[in-house]
Amino acid sequence: MTPAALLLAASVIGYVLQIGTGAPISKATVTLSPFNGGTSASYTATTSTDGRFSFQNINPGEYRLSATRNGFVRIEYGAGQPNRPGLPITVRDGQELTDIKLQMTPAGTIAGRVFDRDGEPLANVSVVALKNSYQGGMRALNAVETARTNDLGEYRLFWLQPGQYFVSATPEPNLEDVAYRGEGYIPAYYPGATDPQSATSINLQPGMVFTGVDMTVAAVPTLRIQGEAINGLTGQPVRSASIMRFPVRGTPVLRNRPIAPISVNEDGRFMLRDVVPGSYELIATSGEGKNRLRARVLVNVGNADVQSVSLLMVPGVTLTGSITIDGPSSGSAAQDLQQMRVMLRPDPITQSAESPPGSPVGPTGTFTFQDVAYDDYRLTVSGMPENAYVKLARYGGKNVLDEGLRIDRQPNERFEIVVSRNSGNVTGSVQNDKLEPSANVTVILIPDLPRRARLDLYRMATTDAMGRFHIEGVPPGDYRAFSWEDIETGAWQDPEFIRNFEDRGNPVRVNENGTSNIQLRVIRPQV
Numbered sequence: 001m002t003p004a005a006l007l008l009a010a011s012v013i014g015y016v017l018q019i020g021t022g023a024p025i026s027k028a029t030v031t032l033s034p035f036n037g038g039t040s041a042s043y044t045a046t047t048s049t050d051g052r053f054s055f056q057n058i059n060p061g062e063y064r065l066s067a068t069r070n071g072f073v074r075i076e077y078g079a080g081q082p083n084r085p086g087l088p089i090t091v092r093d094g095q096e097l098t099d100i101k102l103q104m105t106p107a108g109t110i111a112g113r114v115f116d117r118d119g120e121p122l123a124n125v126s127v128v129a130l131k132n133s134y135q136g137g138m139r140a141l142n143a144v145e146t147a148r149t150n151d152l153g154e155y156r157l158f159w160l161q162p163g164q165y166f167v168s169a170t171p172e173p174n175l176e177d178v179a180y181r182g183e184g185y186i187p188a189y190y191p192g193a194t195d196p197q198s199a200t201s202i203n204l205q206p207g208m209v210f211t212g213v214d215m216t217v218a219a220v221p222t223l224r225i226q227g228e229a230i231n232g233l234t235g236q237p238v239r240s241a242s243i244m245r246f247p248v249r250g251t252p253v254l255r256n257r258p259i260a261p262i263s264v265n266e267d268g269r270f271m272l273r274d275v276v277p278g279s280y281e282l283i284a285t286s287g288e289g290k291n292r293l294r295a296r297v298l299v300n301v302g303n304a305d306v307q308s309v310s311l312l313m314v315p316g317v318t319l320t321g322s323i324t325i326d327g328p329s330s331g332s333a334a335q336d337l338q339q340m341r342v343m344l345r346p347d348p349i350t351q352s353a354e355s356p357p358g359s360p361v362g363p364t365g366t367f368t369f370q371d372v373a374y375d376d377y378r379l380t381v382s383g384m385p386e387n388a389y390v391k392l393a394r395y396g397g398k399n400v401l402d403e404g405l406r407i408d409r410q411p412n413e414r415f416e417i418v419v420s421r422n423s424g425n426v427t428g429s430v431q432n433d434k435l436e437p438s439a440n441v442t443v444i445l446i447p448d449l450p451r452r453a454r455l456d457l458y459r460m461a462t463t464d465a466m467g468r469f470h471i472e473g474v475p476p477g478d479y480r481a482f483s484w485e486d487i488e489t490g491a492w493q494d495p496e497f498i499r500n501f502e503d504r505g506n507p508v509r510v511n512e513n514g515t516s517n518i519q520l521r522v523i524r525p526q527v
Contacts, residue, residue, distance in 0.1 A: 009057040010091045014100030016051045016067050019206070024051030025104055028069040035062040035088040060095075062088040065102065072104040073161045078440050078465070081486040081525075082161055087440050087465055108160045108204040112190075112213030113153040114169045121153025122171060122217060129157045130166040130196075134490030137455060138348055139497070141166055141196055162208075164201045166190070169215045183219035184274050190215055223301055225272040227309025229264050229284050231293065237268025238293060238313050241286040245272055248279040248298070277301050283354075284311045292316065294373045316356075316371035317407060321415020323365040323381070326391060327422045334363035336385050342367050342417070344377040347404050358382070367415075377405045380456055384419055387473030390456060391420035401454055424510035426471045428518040430463050430483045437467030438522040441485050444492045445471060446505065448478040455493060476512050480505030483520040 016028040030053040033042040045053040047067075064086060065077035078087025082105045091097065114125045126148060133142035144165075147155045157167070167190040189199035190213050204210055225245070229238040244261045264270045272282075284295040293313035299306055323340060325333055343358040354375075359367040379400050381390050393401045396413035426445060430438040445459040446452070457477070461469040482492065482505045491497045501523060508518050 008094030010060060010093065010095045011097065012055040012058055012063075012065070012089070012091065012100065013096070013098045014053055014065075014102065016047045016053065016069075016102045016104060018072075019103040019105050024049070025067075025069060025072065026051060028053075028067050028072070028104065030065070030067045030102070032058070032063050032065055032089075035064045058091055060091050060093045062090050065089050065100070067102045067104060069104065071107055071159060073107050075102055075104050077102060080440055084486070085440070085462070105162060106207035107158070108162055108207060109209040110157040110160065110165060110167060110202060110204065110213050111209065111211045112155060112167075112215065114149050114155065114188075115153060115214065115216050117216060117218040121149070121151075123149055123151045123153065125149040125153070125155070125169050125171050125217065127155045127157065127167065127169045127215075129160060130168060131163065132488060132491075134488060134494055134497075136345070136348065137453075137490070137493035137495070139494050160204055162204050162206045165204055166196065166199045166201055167213050167215070168196070168199075169217055171217055184222045184276055185217060185219055186276050188215045188217045192216065220276055222274040222276055223303075224305045225275055225280075225282070225299055225301065225309060226270070226305065226307045227282075227311060228267070228269045229286070229295065229311040229313055230268060232295075232312045232314040237266075238264065238284075238286050239266055239268055240264075241268070241270075241284045241293075241311070241313065243270050243272070243282060243284045243311070245275070246281045246283065248281060275301055277303065282309065282311065284313055286313060290315075290371075292371060296373070296375070314374065316373050317410045319369040319372055319407075319411065319415065321367055321395075321417060323361055323367065323417040323419055325365075325385070325388075326418050326420040327388075337361050337365050338363055339383040339385075340419070341382045342369075342415075343380045343382060344369065344372065344405070345380065347376045347378045372407055374408050375406075377407065378453075378455070379405060379415075379417075381417065381419060385421060387423045388419050388421045389423050389473065389475040390417065391475070392416070392418040401456075402451060404453070420475075420512075422476070422512040423473045424476055424512060425515040426459075426474055426479075426481070426508060426510060426518065427515060428469060428481070428520060430467045430469065430520045430522050432522050433524075437463075437465075438483065438485070439463055439465045439467055441467075441483050441522050442487055443469045443471070443481065443483045443520065445474060445479045445481055445508070446492055446498065448480070451477065452495065458493060474510045476510050476514075479508050479510060481508050481518050481520055482506075483522045485522050486525045 016025045026049045028047040030045045032055050043055045047053050068074045073082035075082050076086030114122045116122050128143045129145040130141040131144050145157045147157050149155045168187045170187045171185050186194050193199045229241040231238050241264045242261045279300050282297050286293045295311035295313040340361040341358040345355050356372045359369050361367045379393050394416045432438050441463050443461045447457040459471050461471045463469045508516050
């Protein structure tokens with residue numbers, strides 16, 4: 001008989017309750033699943049009228065316990081906030097775990113009406129609840145729930161997790177035939193803005209029905225952008241270019257038809273119709289492979305058509321370089337190098353940005369980028385040895401880690417990159433205002449001000465059940481350490497966000513191959 005056959009089945013019993021009131025929640029679906037992709041089976045139960053659930057004959061192992069129910073926000077055992085990762089439950093051989101409590105938060109609702117400029121209700125309007133999200137240190141609005149207005153112009157966005165929301169409304173193309181009048185729709189943001197940067201947020205509390213979120217949507221005059229695509233090498237018109245239009249962040253976007261690419265005519269000329277006032281990037285591409293040409297230009301549209309836009313199209317450039325590894329090696333340097341990949345990402349990241357394919361590294365450390373478009377870039381290296389970091393990256397004598405890289409011509413220089421294994425460690429613990437351990441909270445190491453643009457230096461960890469954390473592979477230097485009870489992923493890379501918490505961080509210096517220890521006080525969500 002194998003050792004596995006001698007294991008005794010265990011049980012997990014508990015209750016699902018409403019946070020704050022302790023009222024039992026019936027018909028909730030409770031799931032017991034392997035923690036971090038373990039090999040144990042998953043189990044599902046439904047709570048009874050007293051909120052009770054029971055799992056019997058459970059195999060020993062580490063599990064994730066979660067509960068879902070219509071009208072409430074999903075919760076995991078050990079999570080400080082809804083919809084956040086929880087802590088594992090360890091089930092031992094023959095053990096009976098009882099009286100486990102999962103406390104669920106009631107979801108909220110946002111409701112209102114949408115009108116036209118004459119005060120008439122509008123049906124079939126798309127209304128979206130948006131939340132802040134972060135990408136590459138930049139804030140963006142991300143759609144989390146969508147509804148449509150009925151014949152009275154009414155809408156309801158329901159089962160929303162408590163938090164800060166923005167709401168926008170945009171009519172569909174078949175709502176009203178306005179194209180023949182040279183008009184188009186732009187989104188309206190509550191309470192009456194056409195620019196998302198001017199929208200007012202809604203603080204949705206648990207179980208709240210936030211009513212009166214009314215918006216007026218109006219058609220606005222549309223304009224045209226005209227110009228030509230020119231081959232920057234020959235000065236001749238480009239006859240096969242495709243042109244796309246991307247709104248710059250914070251600019252109203254025409255929504256009564258998609259912004260589809262257009263083609264130039266035989267003379268290389270183009271016309272973009274149905275454009276509302278705002279700022280746009282025009283991206284032109286032509287050809288494939290070595291014959292590919294590109295152009296990118298910013299166009300500001302005011303109260304009149306924009307004419308004579310010149311798209312000077314040029315081929316991409318070739319970039320070369322080499323990587324060396326600093327520090328003790330645990331294996332073959334050639335194998336370590338061939339695991340790496342050098343990447344360039346546009347800076348800043350936008351919806352119109354095009355990242356060149358990552359370049360593999362050869363056994364001698366050399367790499368080559370082909371067909372890199374003119375743009376500003378940030379350099380990163382993936383596949384490095386465990387706990388290694390990019391210590392140095394120069395191009396043409398410039399520190400591209402701190403300054404970034406601008407490509408506006410065919411360069412003659414080469415990259416010089418040094419990857420170091422001599423990183424440091426940071427350990428510590430987090431307490432709440434009562435000096436109790438803060439379990440399952442986020443700990444972030446943020447580099448000092450001169451290096452904040454380097455996203456590769458940021459480090460994140462989560463505290464264990466005793467409030468302790470350990471971060472390995474930290475590049476040497478000065479940092480500030482923060483701990484949040486609840487924070488949007490990536491928010492700490494936004495300079496505007498972190499400015500509000502600068503004095504709440506603790507300074508920490510990390511030395512090569514050294515270990516720094518720090519104690520932190522958790523930052524609670526702002527009400």
